[in-house]
Amino acid sequence: xxxxxxxxxxxxxxxxxxxxxxxxxxxxxxxxxxxxxxxxxxxxxxxxxxxxxxxxxxxxxxxxxxxxxxxxxxxxxxxxxxxxxxxxxxxxxxxxxxxxxxxxxxxxxxxxxxxxxxxxxxxxxxxxxxxxxxxxxxxxxxxxxxxxxxxxxxxxxxxxxxxxxxxxxxxxxxxxxxxxxxxxxxxxxxxxxxxxxxxxxxxxxxxxxxxxxxxxxxxxxxxxxxxxxxxxxxxxxxxxxxxxxxxxxxxxxxxxxxxxxxxxxxxxxxxxxxxxxxxxxxxxxxxxxxxxxxxxxxxxxxxxxxxxxxxxxxxxxxxxxxxxxxxxxxxxxxxxxxxxxxxxxxxxxxxxxxxxxxxxxxxxxxxxxxxxxxxxxxxxxxxxxxxxxxxxxxxxxxxxxxxxxxxxxxxxxxxxx
Numbered sequence: 296x297x298x299x300x301x302x303x304x305x306x307x308x309x310x311x312x313x314x315x316x317x318x319x320x321x322x323x324x325x326x327x328x329x330x331x332x333x334x335x336x337x338x339x340x341x342x343x344x345x346x347x348x349x350x351x352x353x354x355x356x357x358x359x360x361x362x363x364x365x366x367x368x369x370x371x372x373x374x375x376x377x378x379x380x381x382x383x384x385x386x387x388x389x390x391x392x393x394x395x396x397x398x399x400x401x402x403x404x405x406x407x408x409x410x411x412x413x414x415x416x417x418x419x420x421x422x423x424x425x426x427x428x429x430x431x432x433x434x435x436x437x438x439x440x441x442x443x444x445x446x447x448x449x450x451x452x453x454x455x456x457x458x459x460x461x462x463x464x465x466x467x468x469x470x471x472x473x474x475x476x477x478x479x480x481x482x483x484x485x486x487x488x489x490x491x492x493x494x495x496x497x498x499x500x501x502x503x504x505x506x507x508x509x510x511x512x513x514x515x516x517x518x519x520x521x522x523x524x525x526x527x528x529x530x531x532x533x534x535x536x537x538x539x540x541x542x543x544x545x546x547x548x549x550x551x552x553x554x555x556x557x558x559x560x561x562x563x564x565x566x567x568x569x570x571x572x573x574x575x576x577x578x579x580x581x582x583x584x585x586x587x588x589x590x591x592x593x594x595x596x597x598x599x600x601x602x603x604x605x606x607x608x609x610x611x612x613x614x615x616x617x618x619x620x621x622x623x624x625x626x627x628x629x630x631x632x633x634x635x636x637x638x639x640x641x642x643x644x645x646x647x648x649x650x651x652x653x654x655x656x657x658x659x660x661x662x663x664x665x666x667x668x669x670x671x672x673x674x675x676x677x678x679x680x681x682x683x684x685x686x687x688x689x690x691x692x693x694x695x696x697x698x699x700x701x702x703x704x705x706x707x708x709x710x711x712x
Contacts, residue, residue, distance in 0.1 A: 335535070337361065338380030340388060344373060347393050351448075351456055353505075358485040360503035365407075370446040370458035370478050372409040377501035377686050383606065385503070385684050387533040387658035402437040404655055408682055409507050411478060412441050412529040413464070414664055415624035418634040420524030421467040428467075430628040438464050446478065455481040461514065470523040473515035479508045488683060491613060493698055500687035510677045513670040521635065525667035527624045530680035532612065536582030536657045539604040541707050542642045544576040544588070545596045545700050555594045557638060560587040570710055575702050577710035578642050580659035585646030589638030592616065592623055592666075598699065599640055599661055602692075602707050609692045611683040611699065614640075614663035621666040635667055 341363050344350045348368070354361040359379035362372050374386030386408035393405055416423045417430065428434035440462035450457040457479040464472045483504040489495050496502055509528045519525045534540075546555055556576045558564040564586045568579040578588055580601055600611040622635035643660040647653065665678035685692055693704045 335384055336380065337363075337374065337376030337378075337382050337384045340374050340384040340386075341380065343390065343393070344388075347396065351451070353454055353456065353480075353482040355454070355482055355484055355503075358502070360482065360485060362408075362480070362482050362503065362505050364456055364480050365405075366448050366458065367445040368405055368407065369411045369441055369444075369460070370448075370456070370480060371405075371407040371411065372480055372505060372507070372682075373405070373407045375408060375503045375505065375682075375684065377503040377684050382501065383608075383686070385534065385608075385610075387535050387656060389656055398443055401432070401435055402442055406533050406656075406658070408532045408534065409480070409505070409680060410531045410533070411446075411476070411507070411509060412531060413438075413474070413511070414527035414529045414626050414667075415524075415634070415637070416626035417628040418625050418631040419467050420624065420634055421626070421628075422464050422472075422526070424467050424628075426465070426467055426469045435628075438462070440464070446476070454484070455479055464526075466524045468524060470517075471515070472519070472524075472526060473513070474526060475512040475514040477510040477512070481506055481508070483681075483683075491681065491683060492611075492695055494695065496685070497687065497691045500685055500691050502683070502685050504681065504683040506679055506681035508677060508679050509665075510675050511668055511670075512675045513668070513672050516672055518672065519668055519670045521622075521669075525622070525624065525635075525669055527667050528665040528676065528678040529662070530614070530664070530678070531660050531662045532680075532682055533658045533660050534580075534601070534610060536580055536644060536659050537603045537605055538581050539606075540580035540601055540659065541604075541711060542578035542580050542599065542601045542644075542659065542661065543696075543700050543702070543707060544578065544590060544599045544640070544642065546571070546574045546576060546590065547594050547596060549574055551594065555590070557589040557591075558586070560589070561585055564588065567711065572706070572710060573702075575700065575706075575710075577707065578644070579711050580642075580644050582645045582654070582657040582659060585644065585648060585654065587641060587643040589641040591636070592620060592639040595639040599642065600700065601659070601661065602696070602704065604708055607686055607688065607692070609685040609696065610661070611685070612661045612663065613681040613683070615665070615677070615679045617666060622669075623664065624667045637664075639664060
């Protein structure tokens, strides 16, 4: 069996997540699509951020790794570098929207490699549609606490920053949820990255790794259950797309059944853009065709990733997922007959929403979610999401891909040819 279930000791207790289906990205506004031509190094992006918003920079004293975190944007990790200020900026940023500085309707898609949201987006338990509204883009609205409101910094030290946020949300059924969020973003020292890979890194490989520990607490007086609805933690990472970028999704079954990968969010994904070979799904991440895939807990493992052959960049996302079957919220727009049968992980690539229409930007997403939180008052649910970027020669990255994903870089490169 491939070493899919490898998860660090500090995160394990559960290895999973839940993700929102469907129309989220499908209906993102396409105003302020990325139009600014800028250098793609971390130093330039950091200076740009600091000109527009307070930014916390965490740097590894033992390497050139660094991350940029913005409290005003829910404590998100906006971008990172594995090679210092002159190294590539590894997160996707919507420079045009950031420079404009004006709040947008529906949502503010600033970008970022680790963004905190809550599920579900759709179903009768949605937090993104008011009671009685129709499930269409005109009525879709990301709640302000996870869109335009800042998270409070409550602690900061060498390599970490901790945030808190108290919020009150009303779902589509009209139930009110008092939620306290605790979120800690940690930059992982280079010497510790091997703990999450199961092997040492060659000195020639540039690396940056970080994780977010996200806790939601039932701060109200009523239990969260299947009748009222149950929130879930949803973490999304946005990365620059490339003609040579391929998303890698390991699957649990040796011979996955038809439908093991949900590829019908915005219409079926063409076969040249999604292929399942053995226990691995390969998904094209060039941002030329808007599409999305998802995998339910029964078929999912606690990781996914991507490889960009041109940039020699391997990205690995690991997250907590329970070993026992549990409920994941169904975020497909509309009232659902099975509102707790959603996906545990998702990948998305942007593209024109319709012929002749502009897209938001050249990015793709790797996403994880927690199970639905069935919590009594005072109860809490925690979800970890880790991102690792490795830049280096194929001969150094290939053993890592084989160990974690059970395939070779050659397999990845030719999977969608």
